[in-house]
Amino acid sequence: MKRRPYRKILLATDGSENAKSAACSGIEIAKRTGSEVYVVYVAGISCCSPIMPESYDWEVGKEGSEAVAEIEEMGKEAAVPVNVVLLQGHPAQEILDFAEKNDIDMIVMGTQGTAGIDRFLLGGVTEKVVRHAKAEVLVVRAPCP
Template sequence: MYETIVVPTDGSSQSDAAVDHAVELARHHGSEIHVVYVADSNRDSLTTQGGEVVDALEQEGEQVVSEAVDRADAGTDISGDVLTGDPVETILDYAHSVGSGLIVMGTAGRRGLDRFLLGSTTERVVRLSSVPVLTVRAQEE
């Protein structure tokens, strides 16, 4: 049913819950998982380290994706990519390019006025995606 699952991550507990859920789905459906971190090109993230200009968001993305891929069980077909761009557009374009049948994303579970005033990436992906989007809420501690 879901041959390819895309899981955007930002390293948060909500994203970790989404990765864990995607791994369970992949195990049951024999799916491949693509974990993706989007370095938001709308934010200034260049810095200098050891005389070399680097993108701090891309560096963070490499670590976040590596940790997410490591969360998967052995035998799970999982890969990771760090991309740059507008998060919503980049996630949707990436999902289309890999032929994704499902996007699995974490949600902060905002309530009340915050939900209407603060448009989240997850909410925008849900509204604009041409494939199903499964939202996963992290367990409250």
């Protein structure tokens, strides 16, 4: 059975160094295959407070914009157009839903995301995506060359 080339690649980011390394690898794959790239940042929902101050929304939006801007720049340097997607919800589920609704062929992620309390609240996002994705998932550990 002949394998079809990747048409759409999702780069999941949380702004961490691991996510940037994964995005670098994903952009290289997209450049070689001519794939369309979507960089997805999901602002997680806090389990601790149903009511968040307005400043929290602003800060999350700022973090997401900064995270995707770095990857957009990587894409420009590689001459690979990048579509930016900012979502809010449970990161693993939002990534899975977006991938399915948009016929994503490959999801590229880092091995771990943010540190500290955010990582605890978000849980094993990569593991959940690997277990439940219908698309192929590439998990990147090493820094991009």
